[in-house]
Amino acid sequence: MSDPRRGLPAVHALVAEAEAAGLAAAHGGGELAAAAREVLAAARAQGGAPPGDGWLRALERELVARGRPALRRVVNATGVVLHTNLGRAPLAAAARAAVTEALGYSALEMELASGARGSRQQHVRTLLRELTGAEDALVVNNAAAALFLVLHALAHGHETIVSRGELVEIGGAFRIPEILAQSGSTLIEVGTTNRTRLRDYELALAPRTRLLLKVHRSNFELRGFVSEASLTDLVALGRARGIPVVHDVGSGLLVPLERFGLTGEPLLRDSVASRAVVICSGDKLLGGPQAGIVLGPQALVERAAANPLARALRPDKATLAALAATLRLYRDPARVLAAVPVLAMLTADPASLRRRARRLARRLPGARTAPGASAVGGGAFPGCELPTTVVTLAVPSCDAALARLRAHDPPVIARAAEGQIVLDVRTLADDELATVADAMRRVLAADCASSEG
Numbered sequence: 139m140s141d142p143r144r145g146l147p148a149v150h151a152l153v154a155e156a157e158a159a160g161l162a163a164a165h166g167g168g169e170l171a172a173a174a175r176e177v178l179a180a181a182r183a184q185g186g187a188p189p190g191d192g193w194l195r196a197l198e199r200e201l202v203a204r205g206r207p208a209l210r211r212v213v214n215a216t217g218v219v220l221h222t223n224l225g226r227a228p229l230a231a232a233a234r235a236a237v238t239e240a241l242g243y244s245a246l247e248m249e250l251a252s253g254a255r256g257s258r259q260q261h262v263r264t265l266l267r268e269l270t271g272a273e274d275a276l277v278v279n280n281a282a283a284a285l286f287l288v289l290h291a292l293a294h295g296h297e298t299i300v301s302r303g304e305l306v307e308i309g310g311a312f313r314i315p316e317i318l319a320q321s322g323s324t325l326i327e328v329g330t331t332n333r334t335r336l337r338d339y340e341l342a343l344a345p346r347t348r349l350l351l352k353v354h355r356s357n358f359e360l361r362g363f364v365s366e367a368s369l370t371d372l373v374a375l376g377r378a379r380g381i382p383v384v385h386d387v388g389s390g391l392l393v394p395l396e397r398f399g400l401t402g403e404p405l406l407r408d409s410v411a412s413r414a415v416v417i418c419s420g421d422k423l424l425g426g427p428q429a430g431i432v433l434g435p436q437a438l439v440e441r442a443a444a445n446p447l448a449r450a451l452r453p454d455k456a457t458l459a460a461l462a463a464t465l466r467l468y469r470d471p472a473r474v475l476a477a478v479p480v481l482a483m484l485t486a487d488p489a490s491l492r493r494r495a496r497r498l499a500r501r502l503p504g505a506r507t508a509p510g511a512s513a514v515g516g517g518a519f520p521g522c523e524l525p526t527t528v529v530t531l532a533v534p535s536c537d538a539a540l541a542r543l544r545a546h547d548p549p550v551i552a553r554a555a556e557g558q559i560v561l562d563v564r565t566l567a568d569d570e571l572a573t574v575a576d577a578m579r580r581v582l583a584a585d586c587a588s589s590e591g
């Protein structure tokens with residue numbers, strides 16, 4: 139038998155056919171040729187079978203896909219509020235508007251009153267000082283960069299003492315021992331996995347010691363026979379010996395959330411008040427853009443800012459605009475829980491979630507509502523589960539259904555459990571319910587079609 143791949147049309151023949159159908163006029167000749175090559179390569183990879191619905195439909199699909207950005211908006215129906223794969227914190231409306239405003243020419247590094255050169259940090263420094271009580275503040279690309287910069291600026295060529303219980307991995311390539319090694323500071327481990335005392339740090343102090351580092355265990359909990367030195371005690375020890383303490387808190391929590399059942403994350407203001415150099419992320423509990431924030435005594439923050447690496451790690455105008463706009467929302471404590479989407483989702487009341495779940499379920503034949511639990515995500519509040527109401531639907535294949543939901547426009551990201559698709563309304567806006575229902579109805583219709591066919 140002859141190879142079916144030989145029967146594939148040539149690129150120019152396919153392009154000519156598509157031109158006749160008006161596709162070149164709609165998408166441009168260059169795009170059409172590129173799409174034709176893609177479609178033919180895909181058919182070749184399938185052993186030479188032509189697309190099921192014909193060459194022109196396949197070409198059109200490819201052209202639409204090529205015209206769409208890869209970094210697309212998605213609908214988050216997982217209930218994971220800080221979903222790392224979905225961009226962590228969704229920005230507040232005010233922050234989105236501020237980004238749009240700043241993206242043209244903006245007063246990024248100009249003092250408009252005098253016309254003199256200004257600092258890009260000025261747009262966030264005052265707000266951060268006001269909201270956290272810190273003497274000084276510096277913003278860089280992310281918290282990993284902030285820690286790297288501070289270690290490099292304060293302890294390069296010298297020793298940093300860390301508890302063995304805090305040599306954590308945050309996700310992917312972020313491991314405390316590796317960041318320390320890259321920063322040029324020597325790691326001195328003290329204590330044990332479960333217990334480290336102040337005395338352990340004291341005994342490890344040496345003339346080469348430049349820093350004591352305390353790392354918040356963001357994404358796991360230690361329970362049982364455990365103990366650690368408090369930040370206050372560490373700072374007191376450090377002060378007696380002239381050694382600064384760096385506290386990597388991970389999540390930048392600016393308002394207490396205990397009354398919503400969320401406990402265990404340090405408040406930025408408390409860490410700052412202990413006079414440690416505090417490091418946190420902008421896009422976790424703070425609810426802003428990806429950024430790393432350094433807060434603390436002026437002399438130390440200034441040393442980090444003056445380090446040549448600060449330039450390599452500096453934030454761009456979009457980040458600064460979004461962060462400043464997010465921080466401004468915290469000036470109004472009465473409104474901040476509603477205005478910052480991360481906080482609004484974390485503190486959503488169970489009755490309104492139940493109502494939203496029922497509204498979604500009513501749009502979906504065969505759907506049920508059930509009590510469930512949402513996760514905070516992003517390595518924050520690891521032990522806390524938030525009670526929610528989920529919508530569940532039985533499907534023949536969860537993997538196939540999840541893939542179809544992702545193929546919807548806009549893509550819908552959901553979870554599966556025990557043969558059912560699980561939709562958590564905590565991370566859905568009211569105006570997204572119709573989108574999710576529409577995507578889910580298509581999944582169910584496709585399942586019917588394939589079981590009948």
Ligand SMILES: *Cc1c(COP(=O)(O)O)cnc(C)c1O
Pocket residue numbers: 280281282283308312353354355356357386387388389418419420429430516517
């Ligand atoms: C998340 C986290 C980081 C890393 O923050 P990025 O902003 O993602 O770089 C560092 N330290 C701790 C304790 C964290 O929880």
